[in-house]
Amino acid sequence: MTFRVRPFLRSLLHLSLVSQIVIGLVCGIALALLAPDAARSVALLGDLFIAALKAVAPVLVFVLVAASIAVHKQGQPTHIRPILVLYLLGTLGAALVAVAASFAFPTTLVLNVQPVAGEPPSHILDVLRNLLLSAVANPVTALTQANFIGILTWAIGLGVAFRHASQPTRTMLLDLSEAVSKIVRVVIRLAPLGIFGLVASTLAESGLGALLGYGRLLLVLVGCMLFVALVMNPFIVFLAMRRNPYPLVFICLRESAVTAFFTRSSAANIPVNLALCKRLNLHADTYAISIPLGATINMAGAAITITVMTLAAANTLGIGVDMPTALLLCVVASLAACGVSGVAGGSLLLIPMALSLFGISPDVAMQVVAIGFVISVVQDSAETALNSSTDVLFTAAASPRELN
Numbered sequence: 001m002t003f004r005v006r007p008f009l010r011s012l013l014h015l016s017l018v019s020q021i022v023i024g025l026v027c028g029i030a031l032a033l034l035a036p037d038a039a040r041s042v043a044l045l046g047d048l049f050i051a052a053l054k055a056v057a058p059v060l061v062f063v064l065v066a067a068s069i070a071v072h073k074q075g076q077p078t079h080i081r082p083i084l085v086l087y088l089l090g091t092l093g094a095a096l097v098a099v100a101a102s103f104a105f106p107t108t109l110v111l112n113v114q115p116v117a118g119e120p121p122s123h124i125l126d127v128l129r130n131l132l133l134s135a136v137a138n139p140v141t142a143l144t145q146a147n148f149i150g151i152l153t154w155a156i157g158l159g160v161a162f163r164h165a166s167q168p169t170r171t172m173l174l175d176l177s178e179a180v181s182k183i184v185r186v187v188i189r190l191a192p193l194g195i196f197g198l199v200a201s202t203l204a205e206s207g208l209g210a211l212l213g214y215g216r217l218l219l220v221l222v223g224c225m226l227f228v229a230l231v232m233n234p235f236i237v238f239l240a241m242r243r244n245p246y247p248l249v250f251i252c253l254r255e256s257a258v259t260a261f262f263t264r265s266s267a268a269n270i271p272v273n274l275a276l277c278k279r280l281n282l283h284a285d286t287y288a289i290s291i292p293l294g295a296t297i298n299m300a301g302a303a304i305t306i307t308v309m310t311l312a313a314a315n316t317l318g319i320g321v322d323m324p325t326a327l328l329l330c331v332v333a334s335l336a337a338c339g340v341s342g343v344a345g346g347s348l349l350l351i352p353m354a355l356s357l358f359g360i361s362p363d364v365a366m367q368v369v370a371i372g373f374v375i376s377v378v379q380d381s382a383e384t385a386l387n388s389s390t391d392v393l394f395t396a397a398a399s400p401r402e403l404n
Helices: 002-013 017-034 036-041 043-071 080-104 124-135 139-144 148-162 167-189 191-206 215-241 246-263 270-279 284-297 300-316 323-337 348-358 362-374 376-397
Strands: none
Touching: 017 036, 017 191, 017 246, 036 043, 036 191, 043 139, 043 148, 043 167, 043 191, 043 246, 043 270, 043 284, 080 215, 080 284, 080 300, 080 323, 080 376, 124 148, 139 148, 148 167, 148 284, 167 270, 191 246, 215 246, 215 300, 215 376, 246 270, 246 376, 270 284, 270 376, 284 376, 300 323, 300 348, 300 362, 300 376, 323 348, 348 362, 362 376
């Protein structure tokens, strides 16, 4: 028996990470269907995996960004500006897709759920204010609370300061960056076990029954996200690269979207995206900044969620929405999406701000948020998969000369 098991385990270890993740996914689904009680008991595997990613991501981003800036050579391009343009264009385009889908397939909500506790921002200025306060947060607090705006601010500042340090000091920063990256690679190798635990426990606890009542709403949400991922984003990438975008699109979906779908956290998926950028031979000075920045401001999925849920609530309450108002909603949803925290359900608490455009009361707005949490098993997973995979996609599209 031992003779047979060891070769089998060795063959599993030699499979690609994506193949191992698919095996973990299938095993998790099978366990949830065949033995729900046992499936709940493996939740610890998923919790440990997400906790490990969240623990290592802030340190990795801080060290990697600081080291990249400190050793960056004058005159060497980083392509950050075109990446930012793609981020903003993609988010606004996603909101426009959501408006078109909501008009074509209007949905209604059953507003009889209990309000959800929380303090959503009441105005877009609140979102911008929170972003500015996050940027000047204490660096230790930013690291412990995974405040990536604050982490980026301090990492950029220290990186610029270290540019004037001695060569041994800058070499030490590079060595520290490589050491943290090795730890990250170990954590990522545990993804198959983590996803096995996440899938098994989630299906065993929630099942699909709670989602059936909101099937039409989910179809509009997920349909918009699929359209953006498979049609709009490839078109944007084609305009940037002037070549067939789909090989790159499918690489990003396969190797970034899969893990993001199950971790449901753009922040937790930062190490996965950084590792993918390295495999794509993108320039380290570029992706060290663009990937953590994208986890904060590149939120096409969040813009879709905010827009579709807002228009569904307006339709339920009989509020007419004309085209100028819908376009204003696109802008508000895009700006609000840039302030979404990179954690599960981060976009839902921004829905009341968008609903305030139509004079919808906070009590009703929080009921809409509660519906969002009911369907978040699918909605938030798909949203995060789109957000996170697009970070790599646009980073690669804006620096095609770095690709093999």
